[in-house]
Amino acid sequence: MTLLRVMLFSVAVLLVYTIFANILPQVQSNPPEEEEPVVAGEMDQEGQIAWGERLFSGKGTCTLCHNDLGRAPDLLVMNLEEAFSKHLADEKYQGEAKGQEGAKAIEVYLHESFVDPSAYVVPGFGKKGTNDAVSPMPDVSGPPISLSDDQMNALIAFLQDKGGYDVTVPLPTGGAADTEEDEEESEGPAETAEAAIEKFTCAACHALGGSEADVGPKLDGIGKRMSATEIEQAILDPNAVVAEGFEADTMPTDYSEQMRVLELKMIVDYLVNYEGEGASQ
Amino acid sequence: MTGFNRHYLFAGLVASLIFLLPELAMAADVAGEVVREALPAPKPTRADYMSVGGMSSRTLVWGLAQMHLFLAAFVLAVPFFVLCIEFTGAVTKDQRYDSMAHEFMKISMAAYSFTALVGGGLAIALFLLYPTLMGYMMKVFQGQTLIYALLFLLESVCLYIYFYSWQALRHGNRKWAHMSIGLLLNTVGLTLMFVANAWASFMMSPSGVDVTGAITGTVWEATRNPLWNPLNLHRFLANIAYGGAIVGAYAAYRFLSSKAADVRAHYDWMGYTSNIIAIIGFLPLPFAGYWLMAEIYAYSQQMGITAMGGVLAWLFIIQAVLIGTILLAANYYLWCGLGRTDRGKLYEPYVKYIAAVMVGGFLVWVTPHSLILTPQEVQMLGGTHHKLLGPLGIMPAKNIAVNLMLVFTFLSFQMFYRSNRIATVSWAAQGNAFVVALYVIGCLNIFAAGIYGYMTPTVYKVGASVPQVISTLSIIVFAGIIDYFMYRGSKRTVVNWGRMSTRSQYALFVLPVAFTWLMALMGYIRSSLRTHWHVYTVMKDNSPEAYIPTIGQAGNVITVITLAFMALILFIFWLSSLGATKQADPAGTEKAGASS
Numbered sequence: 001m002t003l004l005r006v007m008l009f010s011v012a013v014l015l016v017y018t019i020f021a022n023i024l025p026q027v028q029s030n031p032p033e034e035e036e037p038v039v040a041g042e043m044d045q046e047g048q049i050a051w052g053e054r055l056f057s058g059k060g061t062c063t064l065c066h067n068d069l070g071r072a073p074d075l076l077v078m079n080l081e082e083a084f085s086k087h088l089a090d091e092k093y094q095g096e097a098k099g100q101e102g103a104k105a106i107e108v109y110l111h112e113s114f115v116d117p118s119a120y121v122v123p124g125f126g127k128k129g130t131n132d133a134v135s136p137m138p139d140v141s142g143p144p145i146s147l148s149d150d151q152m153n154a155l156i157a158f159l160q161d162k163g164g165y166d167v168t169v170p171l172p173t174g175g176a177a178d179t180e181e182d183e184e185e186s187e188g189p190a191e192t193a194e195a196a197i198e199k200f201t202c203a204a205c206h207a208l209g210g211s212e213a214d215v216g217p218k219l220d221g222i223g224k225r226m227s228a229t230e231i232e233q234a235i236l237d238p239n240a241v242v243a244e245g246f247e248a249d250t251m252p253t254d255y256s257e258q259m260r261v262l263e264l265k266m267i268v269d270y271l272v273n274y275e276g277e278g279a280s281q
Numbered sequence: 282m283t284g285f286n287r288h289y290l291f292a293g294l295v296a297s298l299i300f301l302l303p304e305l306a307m308a309a310d311v312a313g314e315v316v317r318e319a320l321p322a323p324k325p326t327r328a329d330y331m332s333v334g335g336m337s338s339r340t341l342v343w344g345l346a347q348m349h350l351f352l353a354a355f356v357l358a359v360p361f362f363v364l365c366i367e368f369t370g371a372v373t374k375d376q377r378y379d380s381m382a383h384e385f386m387k388i389s390m391a392a393y394s395f396t397a398l399v400g401g402g403l404a405i406a407l408f409l410l411y412p413t414l415m416g417y418m419m420k421v422f423q424g425q426t427l428i429y430a431l432l433f434l435l436e437s438v439c440l441y442i443y444f445y446s447w448q449a450l451r452h453g454n455r456k457w458a459h460m461s462i463g464l465l466l467n468t469v470g471l472t473l474m475f476v477a478n479a480w481a482s483f484m485m486s487p488s489g490v491d492v493t494g495a496i497t498g499t500v501w502e503a504t505r506n507p508l509w510n511p512l513n514l515h516r517f518l519a520n521i522a523y524g525g526a527i528v529g530a531y532a533a534y535r536f537l538s539s540k541a542a543d544v545r546a547h548y549d550w551m552g553y554t555s556n557i558i559a560i561i562g563f564l565p566l567p568f569a570g571y572w573l574m575a576e577i578y579a580y581s582q583q584m585g586i587t588a589m590g591g592v593l594a595w596l597f598i599i600q601a602v603l604i605g606t607i608l609l610a611a612n613y614y615l616w617c618g619l620g621r622t623d624r625g626k627l628y629e630p631y632v633k634y635i636a637a638v639m640v641g642g643f644l645v646w647v648t649p650h651s652l653i654l655t656p657q658e659v660q661m662l663g664g665t666h667h668k669l670l671g672p673l674g675i676m677p678a679k680n681i682a683v684n685l686m687l688v689f690t691f692l693s694f695q696m697f698y699r700s701n702r703i704a705t706v707s708w709a710a711q712g713n714a715f716v717v718a719l720y721v722i723g724c725l726n727i728f729a730a731g732i733y734g735y736m737t738p739t740v741y742k743v744g745a746s747v748p749q750v751i752s753t754l755s756i757i758v759f760a761g762i763i764d765y766f767m768y769r770g771s772k773r774t775v776v777n778w779g780r781m782s783t784r785s786q787y788a789l790f791v792l793p794v795a796f797t798w799l800m801a802l803m804g805y806i807r808s809s810l811r812t813h814w815h816v817y818t819v820m821k822d823n824s825p826e827a828y829i830p831t832i833g834q835a836g837n838v839i840t841v842i843t844l845a846f847m848a849l850i851l852f853i854f855w856l857s858s859l860g861a862t863k864q865a866d867p868a869g870t871e872k873a874g875a876s877s
Contacts (some may be wrong), residue, residue: 002534002537002538003534003851003855005533005537006537006790006851007847007851009787009790010790010794011844012848013606013790013791013794014794014798014840014843014844014847015794015840017599017602017603017795017798017836018834018836018837018839018840018842020599020602020834021599021832021833021836021837022832022837023832024595024598024599024832024833025595025832026831026832026833026834027592027595027831027832028828028829028830028831028834029592029812029828029829031810031812031813031822031827031828032813061583064582064583064586065586066584071582108331126578127579136578136579136582137582138581138582138583142492142818143492143814143818143819144583144814144817144818145583146810192341236327236328237323237328253328254326264699
């Protein structure tokens with residue numbers, strides 16, 4: 001009886017904690033999403049400044065410290081023109097913009113502060129015990145923030161604009177490879193198996209959906225030869241088992257990154273029941 | 282060789298081992314200068330993560346890791362305070378201490394094999410479900426993993442020798458040899474924990490690698506990462522508090538199960554001692570936690586803000602509830618304990634004031650700073666923060682609350698300590714006045730530093746908590762020292778062990794339940810600080826579960842793990858009591874056999 005009473009009492013206490021955890025605000029923190037695509041030539045200066053503002057409170061995570069709590073200068077409310085001029089004129093400042101003036105000097109100063117924050121630490125904001133020699137700010141071009149050159153330029157544009165300076169940074173260059181990738185990413189998940197097969201261009205190599213391609217094996221009646229798990233593995237890790245008469249390293253090995261879980265499931269379900277073009281009609 | 286010299290030789294050997302062991306384990310890359318291929322950390326793809334039977338890999342590893350940690354914390358903590366109790370018994374020549382220490386070890390022994398079993402399961406799960414991560418970790422820590430395995434073997438050897446030689450080495454000089462084995466056991470145990478902590482803290486604050494994760498330093502450099510020592514201290518103290526709470530529950534269970542007055546008296550005393558051990562481990566814990574969090578901020582402000590001001594901030598409200606429960610339960614048990622002595626009545630009138638401080642402190646601690654409000658609610662409040670409750674939600678108010686709760690918990694203990702003692706020293710009045718002054722000045726300082734915190738920016742707010750911590754520790758240390766000398770050789774009155782209510786024993790069950798849930802919650806927070814990284818900033822988690830679950834989801838998982846652990850620990854209690862049960866010989870053959 002004692003054991004039972006003790007158990008019931010312990011469970012009751014645990015339930016209180018569990019219920020409390022469940023009535024608090026529920027927030028799931030997901031990994032950062034792919035950045036919005038920037039297509040070269042499509043963004044004007046206003047767009048770049050607006051992008052910089054979004055990065056300031058978004059991916060750049062600048063507002064975590066640059067706020068009214070005193071961890072770092074509150075860039076959103078302070079007079080930036082006055083502050084930047086003061087920093088550049090400070091004897092302690094020995095960085096790349098030393099002796100320069102104007103908007104270009106601010107660009108150099110800001111870029112330097114992004115990638116080498118300890119080059120100049122605003123008095124009172126250094127790491128404790130370093131006498132303002134070391135900044136607590138990380139290099140924003142490295143992980144975990146990992147801003148690209150275009151993104152740093154956008155941030156500089158935002159801060160230059162906010163400080164009343166001319167924007168001197170170039171407009172985003174994008175990059176052919178990035179753009180392609182982003183466009184593909186922006187397509188969103190396929191809604192049917194056929195759409196998924198088209199999206200991942202399966203028929204370019206396999207005889208599937210009217211295609212007569214023969215780079216990869218025929219998929220007629222594949223559901224009779226392989227289980228759903230084996231088909232899934234063949235898509236995710238195509239070199240694990242290579243069909244007789246075909247070469248390894250032909251099929252892309254990164255579908256696990258490209259495909260959504262639902263897309264993979266739809267394709268596998270489709271293939272399990274796929275009898276061939278004639279049979280399906 | 283004379284017996285005397287042999288003891289010295291033995292002590293020297295043990296001392297050498299103790300001093301050398303951690304050094305050997307930490308610097309496990311025997312040739313520390315070995316140049317390792319500077320390849321970046323691997324970038325696992327979705328295909329590199331295996332799933333077994335549709336189960337969530339992360340939840341499986343989470344459960345096993347947490348269960349292993351619970352058991353390991355318990356089996357590492359018990360030998361530590363057992364050695365302290367054994368030492369007390371040897372110095373005071375009171376055999377009751379020795380018997381109690383032995384009984385504590387008996388419980389720990391039953392838990393030891395489960396620790397190894399779950400640890401093995403965890404290792405298999407990690408290598409099976411996260412092979413890329415484990416491969417990288419093996420490359421970083423190289424031979425240290427083998428040293429870890431050897432240490433585990435040595436820990437087992439020491440533990441079994443320590444436990445089974447208890448009666449053989451119980452008296453005289455042999456007792457000191459026995460305690461030396463205990464010391465060696467604790468050294469090996471602590472080293473084991475430090476090694477495991479190095480791996481966990483490396484994942485949070487990697488060192489000895491460059492920005493791409495390529496190994497550029499030695500194993501020692503990877504071990505001595507920025508968060509290693511704060512984590513070591515935090516876990517060491519938490520283990521003691523946790524171990525004390527678990528054996529306290531065992532004592533309460535035996536107390537409630539028995540009707541015999543002498544048995545109840547024994548387990549009441551055991552429960553009281555366990556509660557004191559838990560409090561001793563617990564009182565400095567917030568300060569160790571403070572140091573850990575300060576080092577997290579120093580390592581990465583972003584990580585620190587994620588914990589205290591970001592998505593995990595609400596968890597600290599749950600933490601407040603849990604710690605509040607622990608303090609209230611521990612205090613309630615101490616207040617009930619005043620009933621064991623006739624002089625306890627003298628102190629009972631003060632209990633209601635202490636209770637008011639504890640409940641008030643608890644309420645301030647759980648007051649959130651910001652709430653998720655609808656526009657109508659914001660309008661009704663006249664802002665995003667409640668005018669009265671808003672100021673109670675920020676750090677200065679919480680620092681005042683937590684420090685006062687700790688100070689008054691110590692006061693509860695001090696009252697029980699005094700309840701069976703009458704000071705006979707000539708300076709008792711002055712000593713007492715000094716203790717009262719210490720409390721008054723300390724509490725005023727805690728208030729003053731807290732109020733100063735309201736008037737300064739965040740950075741100085743954090744700084745203002747240092748004098749508060751110093752005040753709290755000063756009260757505890759100096760009041761403890763004064764009481765020790767003031768009541769040394771004092772006139773003692775009878776303590777009626779066993780004169781405790783059933784309800785008081787349930788307070789001893791609240792402690793391990795709350796501690797277990799709290800440890801799992803803190804583990805969840807610590808792991809979540811890495812966000813979507815296996816190894817922060819150098820190796821991304823690309824698994825489908827690379828997100829921080831909601832508090833509710835985490836709470837449900839934590840409850841299931843805690844329930845599993847509580848079931849296991851009750852089984853261990855039952856095993857321990859079973860071992861002490863002897864069936865009466867119905868035919869009397871045993872007696873006859875013995876006499877023949």
